[in-house]
Amino acid sequence: MKTSTALITGTLLGAVLTGVATWVVMPKLMINTHESRLGFEETVAALQTAATGKKWLVPKIYDMQASLHKEGYTDMGKISILSLCQPEYAYNILKNDSDKFVTAVMPCRMGVYETKEGKIMISGMNMGLMSKMFGGNIATVMGGVADEEAEMLAQVIK
Template sequence: MFLAGIITGILISLGLVFLLAPKLMFSVSESKYDFATTKALIEKATPENKWSMPHQYDLQATMKKHGFDVKAVTVYSICKPDIAVKILGADDNRHISAMMPCRIAIYEKADGKTYIARMNAGLLAKLLGNEVNAVMGDAETGSEKILEQVIKK
């Protein structure tokens, strides 16, 4: 009976992780503005907050080149070098570079509204340890500051 209880508990826990983890891994917020205005405000706020935007991806245009028609989607890669160097400068943490730079996706849905999606860096940081936790926490705080003027509360 005891063993059955432990196994049942483990199975329920694993089931919850598989159901909830995908929703917890990303933060999605509705924008107060249309797609073009949301893009313009984020592009303006990024350097104002001393972040850089090394890459911008127009996924709608990319898909169109391959014969597919999708609603507007733009993904920004944003970076703050004084935060990034804390990960990239340490051999033990350099594998975290697979999640760098920070990404922000802006997209439209069929409801006509614009949404902003990004990785839940705070949650991931908690899973990765103390030093990485602090660095990713700083990155999350900074990127959320860039988004605060467009996110609908």
């Protein structure tokens, strides 16, 4: 009786602790953040140049600061979001009905923002980790995305 109670208690405690650890750690693992060695506008321009140099499309750059300023919010600092699309990667996901559910995270995005301390930061989904979570074709495509995003960032981060 005591052994089975200890086993059940230990199993439940282990499950709870694993859940808490996952809850605390996962957000930090899902988003990569890097400090830029350039100024804000230079960082946005350098990422756009790096992307187009690798034959990625940059269909939209959102100026979040300007958009929110129009709505009366003025204290967030400089913030832009670059939408990035590599047509071959996108096609290799979108051609399969079974893979289309990942359109919720397409196109890829990189955020560029200025902190109150004046640091210029770049954030984006951890595509390397994301690729491992899906498996199959999505893992292959997202793995390529992760590699190319790392090459683009290498030109800009400290």
